[in-house]
Amino acid sequence: MTITHVTALISPAPGKESRVRELIEAVIQGTNKNEPNCNTYFLTKTVDSNDFIIIETYKSMADFEFHKSQDYFQDFAKAIEAESLVSKPVSIIPSEKISGFEAR
Template sequence: MSPVIVVATISPKPGEEAAVRDAVLASIPEVHAEPGCGKYALHEATGDSTDLVMIEKWESMDALVTHGRAPALTALGKAIGGLLAAPLDVKTFTAVPAGDANLGAI
């Protein structure tokens, strides 16, 4: 099976940026321990945006589906659901390796 890459954009409501960021950060250690988690890394937008972007790598679509039902993600959804300006924007991808194998794919 091919690894699955996820890019999830989280858009906090104005004034809720710190609460959303803290809730996401609190969930990370538990997600890192989930089976099939190869990467679960939070990034903050630069400039005027307050968006957060989670870049994830799961060993398979099955692992990602399991993650979607796991306690950490369920609790995170409850914690931030009312703090978001828009629904989560979650997209999945498969790599198109190119060039150096260590640099050309996540």
């Protein structure tokens, strides 16, 4: 089974950063509680802008697909659209590790 890495880039619209973060935190809580095959899920913010980056790892692509089917993820996606919360489309990039290391 190949571990799936996912990077998501979210660019909040001006003045919408708090609402976007609130929605992301709800996804983090739901993921932590309900998805044992999600190994990593954390939120970062770029140093030079208000963009959020989410770093995720799943035991498989099927586990990532499961994540996207969950109500808390669907609620996030719907709110982003309905409330016009982002300045550009959310970018979600699944990938597989080629080389490197995680800890020393």
